[in-house]
Amino acid sequence: MTALSSLWPLFSLTLTTPRLVLRPITDDDIPAAVAAARSGIHEPGKSPFSTPWAEVPAEELGPNMARWHWRCRAESTPESWSLVLGIWHEGLLVGCQDIGAKNFAALKTVSTGSWLKQSVQGLGLGKEMRAAVVLYAFDWLKAEVAESEAAAWNAASLGVSRALGYELNGITRTAWGDKVEDVQKIRLTPATFKRPDWTLQVEGHEPAASFLGVG
Ligand SMILES: CC(C)(COP(=O)(O)OP(=O)(O)OC[C@H]1O[C@@H](n2cnc3c(N)ncnc32)[C@H](O)[C@@H]1OP(=O)(O)O)[C@@H](O)C(=O)NCCC(=O)NCCS
Numbered sequence: 556m557t558a559l560s561s562l563w564p565l566f567s568l569t570l571t572t573p574r575l576v577l578r579p580i581t582d583d584d585i586p587a588a589v590a591a592a593r594s595g596i597h598e599p600g601k602s603p604f605s606t607p608w609a610e611v612p613a614e615e616l617g618p619n620m621a622r623w624h625w626r627c628r629a630e631s632t633p634e635s636w637s638l639v640l641g642i643w644h645e646g647l648l649v650g651c652q653d654i655g656a657k658n659f660a661a662l663k664t665v666s667t668g669s670w671l672k673q674s675v676q677g678l679g680l681g682k683e684m685r686a687a688v689v690l691y692a693f694d695w696l697k698a699e700v701a702e703s704e705a706a707a708w709n710a711a712s713l714g715v716s717r718a719l720g721y722e723l724n725g726i727t728r729t730a731w732g733d734k735v736e737d738v739q740k741i742r743l744t745p746a747t748f749k750r751p752d753w754t755l756q757v758e759g760h761e762p763a764a765s766f767l768g769v770g
Pocket residue numbers: 596597603604668669670671672675676677678679680681682683704705706709710711712713714715716718
C-alpha cells in the first residue's frame with residue numbers, strides 16, 4: 556500500500572535536536588497531543604493564547620484539537636501553510652511547535668507559535684524547539700525573517716525569544732476574546748539570530764519543500 560507520506564510529503568519531514576524530535580502530528584499522534592495539553596499548559600485563568608483553547612472543558616479539548624490539526628493540514632498550500640510539529644522528548648509527546656507562512660515566495664517570512672506541557676517547562680526545551688524551526692526556516696527554506704508575538708506578560712515565551720536574538724517589534728493592543736491584552740511583537744533575521752552550538756538534523760526536506768513550493 557502507498558504510504559500516506561508519498562501523498563502528503565509534509566509527513567516525511569523530521570527535525571532532530573540534541574534532546575528533541577520534531578515532526579508533523581499525524582492522526583495517530585493526536586490523542587497524545589490532547590493528553591499532553593490536558594495535563595496542563597498554563598496557570599488557570601491566565602491563557603497565553605489569543606484563543607483560550609486549553610481552558611475549554613476536557614471533553615471539548617479533544618475534538619477541538621483534532622479539528623485544529625485537520626484544518627491546518629487541509630488549508631496548507633504553497634500560498635499559505637501551517638506546519639504543526641509535535642515535540643518528542645525521551646520518546647513522549649510533550650508539546651507542539653508550529654511554523655507557518657503566507658506568500659512565502661515573495662515575503663520569505665515565517666511565523667511561529669508553541670506550547671509545552673507544564674511538567675517540562677523551564678528546562679530549555681522551549682528554546683531548543685524554537686531554535687530548531689528557525690534553523691530550518693533560515694538554513695533550509697531560505698527565510699529572511701522569523702516573526703512571533705506573545706502577551707507582554709509572557710516572560711517564558713519572551714525569554715526564549717530574547718535568548719535567540721529576536722528584536723522587539725512593537726506592542727499592539729488586542730482583544731483576546733473578552734480580555735484586552737498588550738501583545739509584544741518580535742522579529743528575528745539571520746543577522747541577529749544567536750545560533751545554538753549544535754547542528755540541526757533534517758530528514759525529508761526535499762519532498763516537503765517541493766510540496767510547499769519552496770526552493
Ligand atoms: C513558552 C514556552 C514554550 C517556553 O519554553 P520553556 O522550555 O519553558 O523555556 P526555556 O526553558 O527554553 O527558556 C528559554 C529562555 O527563557 C528564559 N525563561 C524561561 N522561563 C522564564 C520565565 N518564567 N521568566 C523569565 N525568563 C524565563 C530562560 O531563562 C531561558 O533564557 P536563557 O537561555 O537566557 O537562560 C513554555 O514555557 C510554554 O509552553 N508556556 C506556556 C504556553 C505559552 O506561553 N506558549 C507561547 C505562547 S506565545
